[in-house]
Amino acid sequence: xxxxxxxxxxxxxxxxxxxxxxxxxxxxxxxxxxxxxxxxxxxxxxxxxxxxxxxxxxxxxxxxxxxxxxxxxxxxxxxxxxxxxxxxxxxxxxxxxxxxxxxxxxxxxxxxxxxxxxxxxxxxxxxxxxxxxxxxxxxxxxxxxxxxxxxxxxxxxxxxxxxxxxxxxxxxxxxxxxxxxxxxxxxxxxxxxxxxxxxxxxxxxxxxxxxxxxxxxxxxxxxxxxxxxxxxxxxxxxxxxxxxxxxxxxxxxxxxxxxxxxxxxxxxxxxxxxxxxxxxxxxxxxxxxxxxxxxxxxxxxxxxxxxxxxxxxxxxxxxxxxxxxxxxxxxxxxxxxxxxxxxxxxxxxxxxxxxxxxxxxxxxxxxxxxxxxxxxxxxxxxxx
Numbered sequence: 001x002x003x004x005x006x007x008x009x010x011x012x013x014x015x016x017x018x019x020x021x022x023x024x025x026x027x028x029x030x031x032x033x034x035x036x037x038x039x040x041x042x043x044x045x046x047x048x049x050x051x052x053x054x055x056x057x058x059x060x061x062x063x064x065x066x067x068x069x070x071x072x073x074x075x076x077x078x079x080x081x082x083x084x085x086x087x088x089x090x091x092x093x094x095x096x097x098x099x100x101x102x103x104x105x106x107x108x109x110x111x112x113x114x115x116x117x118x119x120x121x122x123x124x125x126x127x128x129x130x131x132x133x134x135x136x137x138x139x140x141x142x143x144x145x146x147x148x149x150x151x152x153x154x155x156x157x158x159x160x161x162x163x164x165x166x167x168x169x170x171x172x173x174x175x176x177x178x179x180x181x182x183x184x185x186x187x188x189x190x191x192x193x194x195x196x197x198x199x200x201x202x203x204x205x206x207x208x209x210x211x212x213x214x215x216x217x218x219x220x221x222x223x224x225x226x227x228x229x230x231x232x233x234x235x236x237x238x239x240x241x242x243x244x245x246x247x248x249x250x251x252x253x254x255x256x257x258x259x260x261x262x263x264x265x266x267x268x269x270x271x272x273x274x275x276x277x278x279x280x281x282x283x284x285x286x287x288x289x290x291x292x293x294x295x296x297x298x299x300x301x302x303x304x305x306x307x308x309x310x311x312x313x314x315x316x317x318x319x320x321x322x323x324x325x326x327x328x329x330x331x332x333x334x335x336x337x338x339x340x341x342x343x344x345x346x347x348x349x350x351x352x353x354x355x356x357x358x359x360x361x362x363x364x365x366x367x368x369x370x371x372x373x374x375x376x377x378x379x380x381x382x383x384x
Contacts, residue, residue: 001059001102001164002026002046003182004172012115012160017100019055022048029223031089034237035295038085038146040138047225052364056086057100067105069161071114071126075103077133080155084130084146087155093294099159104169107161115161118153127152208232209284210271212239212264224288229276231288239263240293243303247314254323255315255342255354257306267310282307286357302361304354313346313354321362324355329373336373348374 002024004010009018028047036042046057060075069076083099090097114122127149134142172178213221213234222236233239246258260266272281282305289303302317320342327339335355337343343351352372359365 001104001169002057003178004164004169005048005057005100005102005162006181007172007175007178010162012162015160017160017162019048019050022050022053022055024048025225029225031086031295032222035089036085036146037088037092039142039144040085042082042085044082044086049225052096054095054097055100056083056097057102058082059102061104064105068108069103069105069111069163070108071110071122072129074133075105076101076111077129078137080126080152080159081130081134081137083159084151084155087151087158088146089295090158091154092297092299093291094299095291095294097158099155101159101161102164103161104164104166106165107163111161115156115159118156120149123149123152207273209273209276209281210234211285212269214269222292224291226284226287226291229273229280229284231284233285233289233292236289236292237296240289240296240298240303243312243314244298244301247301252316253342254319255313255345257345258312258314260310260312263312265310267308270310278307281305282310285310290361302358304357306350307353313350315354315358317358317362320354321358324359325363325365334371334373335367338373338375344376346376348376351376 005017005019006022006024007020009016009020011017025047026045028044030041030043032041033039044056045059046055048055048057058079060069060079062075067073071077079101083101086097086099089095110122113119114126127147130147130152131142131144134144134147207228208230209232211231211233213232215234218234220235220237222233224231224233242263243258246262247253247256250256270281285305286303289305293301293303300316300318302315302320304313304315305311306313320340323340323342324335324337327336328334329336337348337351337355340351343354346354352369352374355372356367356369359367
C-alpha cells in the first residue's frame with residue numbers, strides 16, 4: 001500500500017490525495033505516552049512528509065472476501081485508537097498532520113459519513129466502541145482518557161480512508177514506477193535492525209546521528225527523523241529540561257548561548273555517519289530537538305545547535321522571529337540583523353543561521369544568506 005501511495009494519486013470521499021512527491025518512512029518512531037499525553041505508546045505503519053505536511057498512515061488488510069470497513073470493524077477501531085492518541089500530539093506540536101487509514105476492503109457508507117460529517121449520535125456510539133476496543137487491546141485497566149467526543153471529532157476531521165482492492169494492487173505490480181518504489185522501500189526497510197539488546201524500541205540504521213547515548217539501555221532515548229538522518233538522543237527529556245532551566249536561571253533572556261559542557265556533553269558524546277559534516281549534524285540535531293521539545297510541551301523556546309562546538313543557542317522564538325521580520329528594509333526586502341541588538345552577541349554567520357531557522361519554524365518562511373544584511377558589532381563567529 002505504501003508503494004501504491006507513492007506511485008499514484010488517490011482519492012477519498014472525493015478529495016484528492018497525492019503523495020507521489022512525499023518522503024516515506026516505513027519504520028517510524030514510537031510516540032510514547034509522555035508525548036501523546038495518553039495511556040499507551042503509538043507506532044503507525046508509515047509516515048509520509050513533504051514541506052512540513054505529515055501523513056500518519058495505518059494499513060489494514062483482511063483475507064475475508066466479503067469484508068467491509070464499518071465503524072464497528074476491528075480494523076477501523078484499531079486504526080482510530082492510534083489516531084486519537086496522536087491527535088493530542090498534533091495539537092501540542094502544531095505540526096500539519098493528517099491521518100490516513102488504508103485498507104484492502106471497501107469503505108462503508110457509514111465510515112464515509114463519519115469522516116465527512118461527524119453526526120453527534122454516531123460519535124456517541126463510536127466512543128463506546130473505541131472504549132471497548134481499547135480494553136480489548138490494552139487490558140481491563142484502560143480508562144480511555146483521550147477518548148472524548150471532542151477528540152474523536154477532531155481526529156475524524158483530519159482522517160481519510162482509502163480503499164486498495166487486491167486486484168488494484170495486483171495490476172500495479174506491472175507498473176515500472178510502482179516496482180521501483182516498492183524496491184526502494186524494501187531496501188529502506190533492510191537498513192533497519194531491531195536493537196538486539198532488547199533495551200527499548202530503538203532502531204539502528206545507516207544515517208543515524210547519536211547524541212548522549214553510549215550504552216545498550218535505550219529506555220530514556222528518543223529518536224526523530226530529520227531529512228537524511230535519524231537523530232538518536234539519549235536522556236532527551238533531561239537534556240530539554242536542563243536547557244530550559246539554564247535559560248530560566250539566566251533571567252529568561254531573548255537569546256542566550258549555553259556551552260555544551262555546561263549542559264552535560266562535548267563533541268566526544270556525538271557520533272555521526274561518515275561524510276556527515278558539522279553543519280549537517282547541527283541542522284539535524286536542531287530540527288530533531290525542537291520537534292521533540294514541542295512534543296514535551298515546550299512551545300515558546302527554540303534550541304539551535306552551533307556547528308562545530310554544538311553549544312546551544314536558546315531563544316524565545318516568537319519574540320525573536322517578530323524582531324527579525326520587522327527588520328526588513330525596503331526596497332529589497334532584506335532583513336537588517338543589525339537592528340536586532342540581541343543578535344550581536346552571536347557574530348554574523350551564527351546570527352544569520354539562527355534567523356533562517358527561526359523564521360522557518362515560526363512563520364514557515366524560507367530564506368537564505370542572500371536575504372540578510374549583516375553588520376554586527378561583535379566579531380564574526382565561524383561555522384566549520
